[in-house]
Amino acid sequence: MAQEIERKFLIDPDKLDDLNCGITIKQGYVPTSDNTAVRVRIMGDQAFLTLKGENRGAVRTEFEYEIPVSDAEQMLAELCSGPKVDKTRYLITHDKHLWELDIFAGDNLGLIVAEVELSSETEEVKLPDWITQEVTGDPKYYNSNLLENPYSNWTDKKQKP
Numbered sequence: 001m002a003q004e005i006e007r008k009f010l011i012d013p014d015k016l017d018d019l020n021c022g023i024t025i026k027q028g029y030v031p032t033s034d035n036t037a038v039r040v041r042i043m044g045d046q047a048f049l050t051l052k053g054e055n056r057g058a059v060r061t062e063f064e065y066e067i068p069v070s071d072a073e074q075m076l077a078e079l080c081s082g083p084k085v086d087k088t089r090y091l092i093t094h095d096k097h098l099w100e101l102d103i104f105a106g107d108n109l110g111l112i113v114a115e116v117e118l119s120s121e122t123e124e125v126k127l128p129d130w131i132t133q134e135v136t137g138d139p140k141y142y143n144s145n146l147l148e149n150p151y152s153n154w155t156d157k158k159q160k161p
Contacts, residue, residue, distance in 0.1 A: 004052070004062040005118045007125065007136045011101070013112055015130035019101070022088040028080025029144045037144045040075040043089070047072030058121055058136050083107060083150075085143050095126040107150030110157070113141060 023044045030038040035054035041047065047069045053061030076084060086105040091098060097116050104111040113135070116125055135141045140149060151157070 002061060002063050003059055005059050005121055005123075006115050007058050007118065007134065008138075008141055009114045009116075009127070009131045010133045010135055011112050011114050011130045012132050013130075016101075019090045019103075022090045022103070025087050025089055025102075026076065026084055027143065028076045028082075028084045029147065030075070030079045031081055037142075039144070040072050040080055042069060042072050042076070045069065049075070055137060055139075055142075058118070083147050085146055092128075094128045097125055099128070104146070104151065107152045108146050109152065111146075111151040 025041060025043045027039055027041040030040065032038055037050075037052040039048075039050040039052065041050065047067050048064050049067050049072070050062065050064040083106070085108065087102045087108070088105070090101040090103070092101055092114075093099070097118075100115045100117075102113050102115070104113075114128075114131065118125065139145050140154075
């Protein structure tokens with residue numbers, strides 16, 4: 001079975017080294033009637049269609065397929081209702097793990113989230129010193145929920161310690 005095991009964290013941006021070579025991401029979600037997420041993403045010069053099952057802690061079913069950018073542009077315009085998530089992703093290697101650091105733009109400006117994918121739920125990961133708080137499993141940090149309740153609307157922003 002295809003699955004994603006991922007932990008998500010908030011960070012202290014003042015503790016980051018200079019970030020280089022970020023890739024721009026634009027994504028939207030096709031509305032569904034259940035907890036399945038159907039994501040359309042353009043990442044640099046590539047595009048992907050991703051189906052994700054319901055979160056069970058840090059684990060969920062995930063299927064991802066590369067699609068033509070022109071198809072993704074049309075899907076974003078015609079099938080993905082409402083606003084889109086815009087962010088820049090930076091890849092950082094720390095102690096044998098690849099971290100994806102997302103700096104959000106638009107209505108989510110100010111939100112910075114780091115994710116690390118694991119091979120099992122019990123895999124140990126050494127946290128970089130720029131990590132402040134784990135938010136794995138908190139639905140408000142799901143990209144799909146950031147469309148309906150963007151960071152700019154939050155009254156309890158916890159980006160820094």
